[in-house]
Amino acid sequence: xxxxxxxxxxxxxxxxxxxxxxxxxxxxxxxxxxxxxxxxxxxxxxxxxxxxxxxxxxxxxxxxxxxxxxxxxxxxxxxxxxxxxxxxxxxxxxxxxxxxxxxxxxxxxxxx
Amino acid sequence: xxxxxxxxxxxxxxxxxxxxxxxxxxxxxxxxxxxxxxxxxxxxxxxxxxxxxxxxxxxxxxxxxxxxxxxxxxxxxxxxxxxxxxxxxxxxxxxxxxxxxxxxxxxxxxxxxxxx
Numbered sequence: 001x002x003x004x005x006x007x008x009x010x011x012x013x014x015x016x017x018x019x020x021x022x023x024x025x026x027x028x029x030x031x032x033x034x035x036x037x038x039x040x041x042x043x044x045x046x047x048x049x050x051x052x053x054x055x056x057x058x059x060x061x062x063x064x065x066x067x068x069x070x071x072x073x074x075x076x077x078x079x080x081x082x083x084x085x086x087x088x089x090x091x092x093x094x095x096x097x098x099x100x101x102x103x104x105x106x107x108x109x110x111x112x
Numbered sequence: 113x114x115x116x117x118x119x120x121x122x123x124x125x126x127x128x129x130x131x132x133x134x135x136x137x138x139x140x141x142x143x144x145x146x147x148x149x150x151x152x153x154x155x156x157x158x159x160x161x162x163x164x165x166x167x168x169x170x171x172x173x174x175x176x177x178x179x180x181x182x183x184x185x186x187x188x189x190x191x192x193x194x195x196x197x198x199x200x201x202x203x204x205x206x207x208x209x210x211x212x213x214x215x216x217x218x219x220x221x222x223x224x225x226x227x228x
Contacts, residue, residue, distance in 0.1 A: 004154075032215040043116070043203050043219035044155065089154050093215055099145065099168060100205075100217060102154030 003027045004092050006103035015112050019077040023090035023103050030092040035075045038087045080110045116220035118204050124226045132190045133223045137206030144187050147203040194227045
């Protein structure tokens with residue numbers, strides 16, 4: 001049972017444009033969501049997070065939006081840079097500090 | 113603070129052999145997690161500790177897998193009688209239960225296991 005889903009395995013964007021990565025979830029008990037970035041042969045790197053009581057969180061070029069009624073979150077990267085090319089995972093938690101449940105990942109390619 | 117470290121980074125073993133991996137968390141973090149990642153998938157939870165106590169273990173985790181965190185600092189993950197299906201990246205993460213960032217887990221570089 002895939003509780004966190006990233007339905008787009010890949011995304012290609014031109015440098016300077018906006019990248020939008022999407023994530024859907026099924027468990028309404030999730031109370032915290034996180035985005036991680038992963039380069040090949042490295043561990044995931046934490047990017048940004050959002051509590052379920054909020055609908056938006058921003059950190060520099062990265063903004064996460066949460067739509068609880070649709071059980072959907074998205075990560076916006078503006079402007080996109082070639083160094084952003086990596087696999088992006090969304091993850092969710094339903095009790096504080098517990099296990100992360102990950103989506104399958106979306107590979108972002110930012111072309112110069 | 114040097115972040116989460118894992119050793120070894122790569123391990124090649126023959127089917128049936130035992131392997132052990134080590135994880136050193138961020139020093140002030142009291143929670144430590146183990147995940148496994150296979151190609152094309154997101155990391156999958158295996159088990160986690162708070163201090164020395166193992167608080168949760170995945171139902172998918174075979175009895176051949178065991179993890180310890182004897183002094184509440186580093187942790188080891190042992191796989192006995194390895195099988196080819198155990199080939200994966202094994203990731204360790206740590207977090208703190210206090211402070212505003214308690215939900216954020218920070219990952220190490222992983223140990224790539226290949227079972228031949």
